[in-house]
Amino acid sequence: MAAEPKHIDLRAASLVTMMAFVWAGNPIAIKLALVDAPPIRQAWMRFVLGGLTVLGWARVNGNSLRVQGHEVRVLLILGALFTAQIGLMNLGVKHTSAAHVAVLLNAYPIYTVLLAHFFVPGDRLTPWRAAGVLIAYTGVVLVFVQEFAVRSADLPGDVIISGSAFLLGVRTVYLNRAVQRIDPVKLLLAQVAFSVPCYLAWSAVFEGGEPYQWTWRLALSLGFQGLVVAGFNFILNLHLLKTYKPSGL
Numbered sequence: 001m002a003a004e005p006k007h008i009d010l011r012a013a014s015l016v017t018m019m020a021f022v023w024a025g026n027p028i029a030i031k032l033a034l035v036d037a038p039p040i041r042q043a044w045m046r047f048v049l050g051g052l053t054v055l056g057w058a059r060v061n062g063n064s065l066r067v068q069g070h071e072v073r074v075l076l077i078l079g080a081l082f083t084a085q086i087g088l089m090n091l092g093v094k095h096t097s098a099a100h101v102a103v104l105l106n107a108y109p110i111y112t113v114l115l116a117h118f119f120v121p122g123d124r125l126t127p128w129r130a131a132g133v134l135i136a137y138t139g140v141v142l143v144f145v146q147e148f149a150v151r152s153a154d155l156p157g158d159v160i161i162s163g164s165a166f167l168l169g170v171r172t173v174y175l176n177r178a179v180q181r182i183d184p185v186k187l188l189l190a191q192v193a194f195s196v197p198c199y200l201a202w203s204a205v206f207e208g209g210e211p212y213q214w215t216w217r218l219a220l221s222l223g224f225q226g227l228v229v230a231g232f233n234f235i236l237n238l239h240l241l242k243t244y245k246p247s248g249l
Contacts, residue, residue, distance in 0.1 A: 004122065005176065005241075008248030012240055016249050019233055020106070026229045027101040030093045033221035036214070038207040039090035044199035045222050047086075050230025051192035054185060057235055063185040071186065074178050078187060079194025081174060085167035086195060087202070088160050096157025100143060104161040107140045109247075111169025116247040119173055123245040175238065176246040184238035192230075 008016070033042055058065060067075065093101055110133050117125040125133075140162070147155045178187055240249055 005120075005180075005243060005245045008244050012244050012249070015236060015240060019236060022228060022233050024102055024106070026225060027089070027093045027105065028098050029221040029224045030090060031098045031101075033218045034094060035211075036218040036221075037212050038203065038210040039094045040087065040199050040203040041207055041210075041212065042222065042225065043086055043090045044196050044203060046225040046230055047192045047196050047199070049222060049226025050234065051189060051196070053227055053231025054188045054192070054235065057231075058185040058189075061185075063183055065186065065189065067186060071182050074182060075186065075190035076194070078171070078174060078178060079190050081167060081171045082191040083195040083198045085164050085171055087199065088164035088167065092157045092160035092164055094157070096154040096161060100154055100158055101161055103139060103143055104158055105165050105168070107136060107162075108165040108168040108172065109249075110136050110140070111166050112172045112249075113247040115169055115173045116176075116245065120176060120246060123247050125247075129247065172241070172246050172249075176241045179238055179242040184235070184242060187238060188234055 030039060030042055037045070057063075089101075089105065092105075113125060113129055113133055116123040143158065144155075146152070147158055175187065
């Protein structure tokens with residue numbers, strides 16, 4: 001039986017802070033590359049690179065990729081959550097500013113803390129955490145109040161990004177439960193295997209008329225999105241979720 005996830009410590013806090021800086025660069029990388037490739041096309045190319053990174057990691061560490069019968073349902077649900085969450089994020093980036101994405105997407109811990117209280121044993125919503133949630137949610141509310149006041153063109157994108165943040169909170173809690181029973185590599189590859197065909201079809205149907213050109217800017221953006229974020233950061237994130245309670249991360 002896997003050990004029960006523990007509360008966050010200084011080492012984990014340092015790693016999470018580093019990951020947050022890396023993740024903060026992801027919507028900026030997507031935004032910069034929009035002049036060269038539409039958002040969903042970027043998504044499938046990104047996760048092809050991320051999947052290859054995870055496969056390389058699995059090969060080096062000797063992880064088994066054989067899926068057991070009892071794992072199929074968990075992996076399919078995870079794949080659907082992941083595909084919807086990343087799809088909304090990439091679409092939202094196209095329709096709002098990178099600054100708003102940074103604020104709204106990084107509000108996902110609000111949902112993580114609330115959901116963990118109900119679905120993760122021992123991960124309770126303490127008064128201090130509740131206060132933190134209220135402070136964080138105030139920032140989200142202020143963004144939307146401003147958008148409504150000026151009838152900003154960014155409002156649809158902000159709503160889409162908020163939906164992505166909620167699904168990211170759901171996925172974080174779901175991963176914390178799943179990673180106690182299933183190899184992290186299988187979880188990562190399931191997300192890639194489910195999402196890439198969906199994004200390919202989505203892009204072919206809805207983005208066929210949008211401009212696409214291969215440039216160094218696009219290559220560097222995809223390298224960061226795929227190798228660094230979808231590869232390194234995702235591997236580290238699952239390691240932390242296996243070890244620590246999700247509300248602390």
